[in-house]
Amino acid sequence: MLTEEEKKEIQEEIKQYPYPAVACIDALKIVQNHRGWVSDESVRDIAQLLSISNEEVDSVATFYSRIYRKPVGRNVILICDSVSCMILGYESLYNYISKKIGVSFGGTTSDGRFTLLPISCLGDCDNAPVMMINNDHFNRLTIEKIDELLDRYK
Amino acid sequence: MERPLTKHIKPGSVSLNMKDYIQLGGYGNLQKALKNIAPAEVTALVKASNLLGRGGAGFPTGVKWSLIPMDGDKSTPKYLVCNADEMEPGTFKDRYLLEGNPHQLIEGMIISAYAIQAGKAYIFLRWAYKKAEKILREAIADAYKSGYLGKNILGSGFNLDLYVHSSAGRYMCGEETALLNSLEGKRAMPRTKPPFPAISGLFGRPTVVNNVETLSWISHIVEHGAEWFKGLSLTPTGGTKLFGVSGRVKNPGTWELPLGISMRELLEEHAGGMTPGHKFRGALPGGASTDFLIEDHLDVKLDFSTVAAAGSRLGTGTMIVLDDKTCPVAFIHNVEKFFALESCGWCTPCREGLPWVEKMLASIEEGTGKMEYLDLLNFNAKFMGPGNTFCAHAPGAAEPLQSGLKYFHDDFVKHITDKKCPWR
Ligand SMILES: Cc1cc2nc3c(=O)[nH]c(=O)nc-3n(C[C@H](O)[C@H](O)[C@H](O)COP(=O)(O)O)c2cc1C
Ligand code: SF4
Ligand code: FES
Numbered sequence: 001m002l003t004e005e006e007k008k009e010i011q012e013e014i015k016q017y018p019y020p021a022v023a024c025i026d027a028l029k030i031v032q033n034h035r036g037w038v039s040d041e042s043v044r045d046i047a048q049l050l051s052i053s054n055e056e057v058d059s060v061a062t063f064y065s066r067i068y069r070k071p072v073g074r075n076v077i078l079i080c081d082s083v084s085c086m087i088l089g090y091e092s093l094y095n096y097i098s099k100k101i102g103v104s105f106g107g108t109t110s111d112g113r114f115t116l117l118p119i120s121c122l123g124d125c126d127n128a129p130v131m132m133i134n135n136d137h138f139n140r141l142t143i144e145k146i147d148e149l150l151d152r153y154k
Numbered sequence: 155m156e157r158p159l160t161k162h163i164k165p166g167s168v169s170l171n172m173k174d175y176i177q178l179g180g181y182g183n184l185q186k187a188l189k190n191i192a193p194a195e196v197t198a199l200v201k202a203s204n205l206l207g208r209g210g211a212g213f214p215t216g217v218k219w220s221l222i223p224m225d226g227d228k229s230t231p232k233y234l235v236c237n238a239d240e241m242e243p244g245t246f247k248d249r250y251l252l253e254g255n256p257h258q259l260i261e262g263m264i265i266s267a268y269a270i271q272a273g274k275a276y277i278f279l280r281w282a283y284k285k286a287e288k289i290l291r292e293a294i295a296d297a298y299k300s301g302y303l304g305k306n307i308l309g310s311g312f313n314l315d316l317y318v319h320s321s322a323g324r325y326m327c328g329e330e331t332a333l334l335n336s337l338e339g340k341r342a343m344p345r346t347k348p349p350f351p352a353i354s355g356l357f358g359r360p361t362v363v364n365n366v367e368t369l370s371w372i373s374h375i376v377e378h379g380a381e382w383f384k385g386l387s388l389t390p391t392g393g394t395k396l397f398g399v400s401g402r403v404k405n406p407g408t409w410e411l412p413l414g415i416s417m418r419e420l421l422e423e424h425a426g427g428m429t430p431g432h433k434f435r436g437a438l439p440g441g442a443s444t445d446f447l448i449e450d451h452l453d454v455k456l457d458f459s460t461v462a463a464a465g466s467r468l469g470t471g472t473m474i475v476l477d478d479k480t481c482p483v484a485f486i487h488n489v490e491k492f493f494a495l496e497s498c499g500w501c502t503p504c505r506e507g508l509p510w511v512e513k514m515l516a517s518i519e520e521g522t523g524k525m526e527y528l529d530l531l532n533f534n535a536k537f538m539g540p541g542n543t544f545c546a547h548a549p550g551a552a553e554p555l556q557s558g559l560k561y562f563h564d565d566f567v568k569h570i571t572d573k574k575c576p577w578r
């Protein structure tokens with residue numbers, strides 16, 4: 001069941017469009033914003049609200065890389081693995097973080113604190129290497145900075 | 155040297171707010187256009203300036219606008235869309251404009267919407283640009299408050315609503331027809347052309363899609379005119395361009411420079427040359443989807459036609475430098491992996507070819523590659539080339555591959571014969 005708040009936010013988006021289905025991506029983002037990810041149940045709820053099929057909603061949800069169809073940890077670490085960050089050594093950052101939290105790309109720590117994911121270029125290549133934690137952006141990273149950074153996210 | 159787009163951008167990416175922008179004469183050009191210039195004349199002015207689109211393809215902006223029907227049914231709106239998706243690896247120029255001077259873009263968009271008589275406009279923003287999103291939302295709210303957006307703008311009778319759509323992440327969203335599908339809440343798959351968006355775009359209505367940098371020019375062109383714009387470049391094209399450099403250079407960054415400066419000047423004077431201990435081996439001059447240029451090309455002038463004549467594309471103007479401490483096979487593998495991941499899956503050469511290419515490159519990099527892979531890679535690059543696929547994604551992916559195979563042939567061969575990567 002969508003919460004009243006989620007429904008209200010989605011209705012707000014629908015208003016600016018000619019028909020409700022247009023709000024599909026917005027709706028997925030709203031639900032993910034509240035719950036961290038989008039479950040099968042949420043897909044069905046969104047489909048109902050927008051008067052489209054579950055399959056249509058799921059086809060959109062699975063197309064976009066920033067919609068999670070599986071649960072993620074409380075904090076999501078996104079390490080840029082594109083070319084400029086590769087040249088500037090993202091791999092050593094990855095190795096360090098992966099060892100420190102004990103999971104590889106795609107994994108979530110057993111305490112649910114972190115999910116570690118690779119991400120394509122974050123548009124800050126002149127300040128490589130770059131990563132994001134949740135909505136926060138960090139650049140010119142060195143291994144020395146990592147411990148303190150991760151400590152901020154509980 | 156004039157730097158119209160960036161001269162008011164403060165260092166440290168502090169955004170120029172409404173008050174400061176107005177103090178510098180901001181929104182004066184909007185007033186001028188709404189009062190004294192007819193919509194068709196704005197389009198004629200942009201056409202006369204020869205402003206080429208800054209999103210990568212370099213299509214003349216005025217020509218694009220003039221394809222919009224100006225007489226038809228006025229009951230449903232036409233649309234203007236700003237392409238701020240900027241997801242191509244190595245590209246970071248639009249971010250600088252979005253964060254640094256949002257009102258320059260917004261004023262440009264209002265004038266552009268007026269020219270084509272669009273009633274609604276969208277900024278399609280890359281998902282990762284959280285800071286730019288906040289800045290844009292605030293700037294748009296300020297513009298509404300001052301009467302530059304909304305109903306009857308500055309008493310002219312012209313109405314415009316402007317929205318920000320933050321993407322859900324997928325490189326394909328940057329392709330303009332895929333972007334329109336995404337704005338309609340669908341998967342970002344490209345559409346058949348024709349009909350072009352100017353005839354049937356967002357919700358089937360006439361639509362113009364332009365890049366952030368392109369739209370940021372419009373108020374300046376209204377202010378100073380077409381001849382002034384043409385005089386800004388060293389080559390006949392017109393205008394300055396945002397250039398960027400990333401990789402192992404001393405001073406990576408973004409600069410606004412005249413079109414037509416040489417690659418050498420960009421790399422040596424602005425990017426400060428290579429990091430000590432590193433040698434230049436080549437560069438993708440305009441983002442990941444452009445062909446390599448090498449040392450022989452350092453004197454090539456950076457403009458659309460001159461870079462094309464050298465066998466590559468100016469693309470987005472943001473250069474990725476390959477140095478001698480980085481394995482060229484690993485570089486190309488990284489780029490092709492991105493393209494394979496981001497393919498929308500519609501056409502065979504892209505959906506099937508790219509993962510195949512990626513696998514072969516991975517095995518060459520690991521030292522398990524075979525000589526015949528080189529032919530297979532070239533074969534795939536040809537198949538992915540222009541004319542065989544539905545959109546420019548696969549042709550873009552073919553560019554660094556085909557040129558990399560040509561210029562770094564010996565490195566590929568060494569990986570295969572030595573059965574290991576010489577850089578590891
Ligand atoms: C796969 C792909 C991705 C693209 N990404 C972008 C982008 O992020 N930003 C952009 O402005 N243009 C991008 N383009 C080019 C657009 O399709 C379009 O040409 C451009 O937005 C038009 O604006 P302009 O005429 O102002 O250059 C992309 C094209 C392709 C094929
Ligand atoms: S070239 Fe690739 S990305 Fe473009 S439509 Fe075909 S499969 Fe999709
Ligand atoms: S390659 Fe990492 S931010 Fe662009």
